[in-house]
Amino acid sequence: MDIVVGGLDRIIIFSFHMPFFFMISGYFYKNRSIKEEISVNFKKLIIPYLIVSFITILIKIKCLNKSIILSFLLGPSTNYSYWNLISVGPIWFLMCLFFSKLLFQIIQKGKNKFLNFIICVLLNICGFVISKHIFLPFNLDTVLITQIYFYAGYIIKQKDMLNTNNKYNIIMILLLIVLCHIGVFSQIFSLASRVYPNYPICIISNIVISYIFLLICKLLDKILLDNVKKIITFFGKNSLLIVCLHTLEFSIFNTEFINFKNEFVKEFCTFLFYLIIIIIAIGFLYLIKKLLNIINSNNKMEGF
Secondary structure: OOOOOOOHHHHHHHOOHHHHHHHHHHHOOOOOOHHHHHHHHHHHHHHHHHHHHHHHHHHOHHHOOHHHHHHHHHOOOOOEOOOOEOOOHHHHHHHHHHHHHHHHHHHOOOOOHHHHHHHHHHHHHHHHHHHOOOOOHHHHHHHHHHHHHHHHHHHHHHOOOOOOOOOHHHHHHHHHHHHHHOOHHHOOOEOOOOEOOOOOHHHHHHHHHHHHHHHHHHHHHHHOOHHHHHHHHHHHHOHHHHHHHHHHHHHHOOOOOOOOOOHHHHHHHHHHHHHHHHHHHHHHHHHHHHHHHHHHHHHHHHHO
């Protein structure tokens, strides 16, 4: 597999942006029964996935074939030539998160925390080895990789490692400096494409950077104005809807019509195009929230 190379900003963002989401899930881990875990996350993750998949299939009805339908049933994050599947876009994360949370719930049923950690490490290694040969349906090889991120998030919560006076902060910052010096940020890391440069060091760097980003978020929470917090909270609470809208935007819009010889003009027009899409999406999101609030209010009134 070829290693993707990009600009420094892209490399830094890719080094933690997906692992970060799985770590957050581990941080907010709740001990549930397997049946409850399946029920809760099926409603939260799989149903939105199926709805967006159905809409996307309708959009692509002109080029509809067995490959597209099978792809949305299996949810691949990238094109699988072996299985003759195409990427389903950003919503691959929903299906992957569903199976990742379920597997971590099963692991946590073990009472020995150290043994649970060893299992997560071994699963991570298995996921890496498997991905070198084949990409599994339902992103199951990636699901194995993510277990170490879940465990890291879980430990951060258990050890209160977001406490600004915690000794782990200095250790993590020093470790980050070391990772920078050994050149771990010279190549793009990608869970979706199964690109794991300098494995297993890249996994350690994912966890360290995500942890430091969490510390930065906690610091910003103390210094940001309330209005700014409200905006950030709005996007945080509606991140699932944003992912779904982003997937639909992938299916509906493209920038092929922006064809200028001047590269700067082309990039600027592309930026404006997506800015308009984002503004429309936010407006649409706001209207959905208002509608849901009205429906919930009516339901509560009927309950009296």
